[in-house]
Amino acid sequence: METGHAGHPLTRRWTEQRWLLDNVIQANGLDWDQPRSVYLSAPCGPEANADFAALRLRIRKYADAAPAFEAVARRRQARAEAAEEAGQLVTARENYFMAAIHWGGAQWPIDEASKLNLRYNASKRACYNNYARLADHRVEAAWIPLGDHNLPAWLHLPYGYNGGKVPVIISVPGMDSLKESGVSLYGDRWLNRGIAVLAIDGPGQYESPLLGIYVTTEAWAATGRACVDYLLARPEIDGTRIGISGTSFGSFFTTIAGANEPRIKAIAVNAPCLEPGCHTIFEEASPTFKMRFMFMANYTDEAAFDRFAQTLSWRGHAEKISVPYFCATGEADELSPLRYVEEMIAAIRSPRQFVVYQDSRHAIGNVPSASLGPFLPTMIADWMLARLNNTPMQSERWFIDATGRINRTSLA
Template identity: 25%
Template sequence: MFYYFPDNYMWSSAFNLALMAGGSLGEMNRWLSPLREGEPDGEAWGKAWAGMAEQQEAQAAEDLATGLRRSAGLRYLRASVYHASGERQIPPGPEKSASYRASLDAFEKAIELAPLNVERIEVDSPDGVLPGYLIPARTAEPAPVVIFYGGFDVTKEILYGFVEEEFVRRGISCLVMDSPGVGEPLRLRGVPSRPDYEVPTGAVIDYLETRADVDASRIGVMGISLGGYYAPRSAAFEPRIKACAAWGGIWDWGATWEKRWATRSKTVSVPWFQLPWVMGTDTMEAGLERVRQWTLVDVLPKLTQPLLIVHGENDRQVAVEDAHKAFEAAGSADKTLRIFTVAEGGAEHCQTDEPDPARQLIADWFGRRFGTLPERG
């Protein structure tokens, strides 16, 4: 992995994730280089990312004043990534809330000005309204759709940056979602995650079935990082899902967290506050107890749809052995395990070190399962 911050996995991982979502290396280096020396300073981290985002917003306003709408929109898009990247490391409180709302505001301006091929949608669910962005396929006929879930700390705005129009180019719509324990539900309404993710997924599918531009017979689900639990769990109990991809294999996430906490692992993506916050508990101990429910050990044998698991050989957040266990346990007749190696690149967690081959692989896989790409040639 590219360690922009020497010996600091968490911050370097965040740096790579921002690049993966569309950040600019030069802009990021200009604001973050002073943080590379000395002890990590959380306050300096937040100020650097906020300054980076605010500079782009100021330059976007200048572009807009001269009629350069698309240039302004793309600056706002990067500003949204920068606000979100800083926010991920900030504990719950006023600073985090302000940073998150700034990310939302910048993304909305990017939609309007760039403009982005995006429609904000809202789904009624047992957990309240779940917001998302539909990236619609440019087809005259109803198109297949893939629901895309984040994981432990990635919002729908970042998910958009991960895929943009790769599914659209293959004749597939993509719905990037904020769901329980993620994004707006967690940050604005305090809705924690839940182990039975087929419940919110069922509500999302109910919504999709109302749309004339969606082919409800070809609905897929994918998830990145902890989304590698959410997506397979949903598919195992929701027969309306026809294909499933885990961008990061999860086996027993509770066991993973027990090991992390026992060793005080330095290869985590965000500070320790994240677990009790996402779990909806007051203490780390209660969070560790609750997260034991996040296991696919008894779930994957029930999954029978086509399944793709993508993992990195050198994943230091979730062991590669977990991806192998998940693959072996899955009940799918059509299942594929793709391990990216150190030699070829993409060996880190969710291929943040070299993401494009994985992104293309996943979109192609869905294209073939849904008949929008030929099987060969």
């Protein structure tokens, strides 16, 4: 693997299809490849709806994304600073939080450790630090020792925490998401259940490549151990009740981390990217995915990256999982075919729950099975709490059909 900041990656498909990508964005907007505006808006609450409505109108080509998010971030940051100056601390914290998410949105299309990316990251951290200072629960910056580096993270303690030891989950974002969105501004599903959250940018994710920490399967195997070591040193954390949860490409990272750290008590993933070698997402989906991951892994040469991509596999790791495992996926996932998820679930011998939403694509939602069936974020949080509380479970496959009905079959 290349060392140092390798610069901006380029791929053949990106070069050949850039004109087509911009036409697709012109026709479909910011959410052309996945519901980006939805998952960034969700943790911010209803006030951010207008921000994202404006962004959807403003972003008509790929180059629009960073400046559009920057403009909204600047406006929210200015509003937060004015509110704090006026003593309106609740308004200030809300706007600092939204500004941090928008600064992160501005970073998303920048696939190199450029001065602009570093500036956006510094603004994001400054706003989130100010949010943490004013938050309605205890939030603090965390740095997780990992080899010669420190992984960036935020530790959130449950609402009303006043001492004692509490369970915790390690929150792992996806390829295009960030640790700051891992806990909602208000009414967070984990904190409401008395579960602390260690929200990380793991190797290659968002802030980490700016610090020289890149994706490898080995780095993610070490990340589980590093996070647990950090949490066991915290007096607030019950070291016997540590879970890990990941979304999208974070499902692969979470699986590797959990498989190599037996002190983690339960593993939950959703919208999984579990195809060994990742051909579908890198070669058949939007060319932005591959270019983004090249930055995450610190490659600029596409042929070298293609060789590296073959190392991205759960095989040899998932077989080691000995704790309860939850996975929810869409039947028609266009980024990671269902057969690879089924293969991995069959390789796991510990208690497991495998949930398939009929007709859903990678981002689970916007189909009858997801609208009428169990609400996925709530189901994951309840499942995790039950596992951390030692509630027994059966190994089952759930197929949620278009009526919302759960069709259960046993997993041997």
